[in-house]
Amino acid sequence: MRGSERLRQLARQVIAGTHPGDVGLRARDAGLDEVVARGALELALRFGEAMFSLGASAADVRTTINRTVRAFGLDACQVEVGFSAITLAYDPGGSAYPMTLMRVIRTRNADYGRLASILELATQTYGVKVAAEDARDRLDDAHAALDAIVTAPRPYSRWVVTLVLSVLAAGVAFLLGGGPAVAVVAAATTALIDRVLWALDRFGLPPFFLQGIGAAIATLVAVGLFLAAPTFPGALAALPPSLVVASGIVVLLAGLSLVGAAEDAISGFAVTAGGRTFEVVVLTLGIVVGIGGVLDVARRAGVPLEVLDIPANTAPLMVQAASAAVVAGAWGVASYARPRAAVAAAVVGGLSWVIYVVAGDLGLGPAVASALAALVVGFLGVFVGPRLGVTPIVISVCGIVPLLPGLAIYRALFQLINEHSIGIIAGASGLLGAALIGLGLAAGVTLGEFLAAPLRRGRRPRRENPLLWRRRAVTAS
Helix, strand or coil: CCCHHHHHHHHHHHHHCCCCCCCCCCCCCCCCCHHHHHHHHHHHHHHHHHHHHHHCHHHHHHHHHHHHHHHHHCEEEEEECCEEEEEEEECCCCCCEEEEEEEEECCCCHHHHHHHHHHHHHHHHCCCCHHHHHHHHHHHHHHHHHHHHHHHHCCCCHHHHHHHHHHHHHHHHCCCCCCHHHHHHHHHHHHHHHHHHHHHCCCCCCCHHHHHHHHHHHHHHHHHHHHCCCCCCHHHHHHHHHHHHHHHCCCCCHHHHHHHHHEEEEEEEEEEEEHEEEEEHHHHHHHHHHHHHHHEEEHHHCCCCCCCCCCCCCCCCHHHHHHHHHHHHHHHHHHHCHHHHHHHHHHHHHHHHHHHHHHHHCCHHEEEEEEEEHHHHHHHHHHHHHHHCCCCCHHHHHHHHHHHHHHHHHHHHHHHCCCHHHHHHHHHHHHHHHHHHHHHHHHHHHHHHHHHHHHHHHHCCCCCCHHHHHHHHHHHH
């Protein structure tokens, strides 16, 4: 009899359907005081707003918000992460009034050092279930610690960022096959672009015009070198205009969020992905307008300058890997990552380039090779990052910077504005290829993080945020 009963249970387990998921659940009162519930909602929303503004993905933002409110017993919250605003609603049920809070995303500036501190604080906040009697003290500590993080001065001055971006441009010059002369010119051009755009940004000039002005500066440098070529024989051979422009505008291309848009689309945030994609297109069009405007004026003045032909990179693989490491590490520092995080990102960035080149030599296409390299980057970010005390997002984002399709986007859009039908076809094909590379990078990073997540259980315990400890010490005294 027991055997037949076990067989029936096994049959029911095999035949029965799965749980439909959290759909249409009734609102339930968490039993919290209204002030405590509102404080928990505000804390979670502040986490989300700060993370989204500093470079986190929409999926990470939603996960952090959900985990934070659940730590305080608010299981019936609804979160909406949009492109320009985050909305959080809580319905306690019964006769109590629901609460809805919203935060508008006003700025988007990558700051991985501050983002890492916020993620550490959020992890400590939702790492343990908060008892009802301790909720107010816990909220006060977390809010005070978050205040200290978002108001703390940045670790590097603006001049340091300019210098690091110049180093990044020099690394890109070597990565594209240029020599020391191209690297020096690219570094100087990038420094000039960064200082000019920083000054104009303080006056509130829209990003589209900033992109156009920066691209125009890089193209003007190339035009100047072209005009000086008769005076200096061999200058064009040592300083190809295409490499000068491509390396000089890297500061404009590196921050574009094509990969972020693809990652949001993969994670199910279609509206956010659409907004980011349109932003990428508009800002890249600004670059094309800046380059095209200068070239048009130059051609009318009798200067036949072309900036589309980029020579093949014949440098040894180790030189390319070192250049990629410089690019990844420099972008980390320029995004205010901590020194240890920047070094880790540099090592992973160099490794990702080696994987990309080797995969290409084996016959894989650019999109597949990029996805394979990004998969390794995402895996290492989650598996190795916590063991080194580095937030995974820093390694994941900075490690794929050498693989970003920004240059492909620029070339494709520049070809689209060509009057010839061949240029339009080539531009459309280039855009599709760039989109596939961006999608491959996003898919690879996401899959790598997913594969490494189960292996994080053996990482060392996370140190407590000193801001929380300091707050508790002051309160206790």
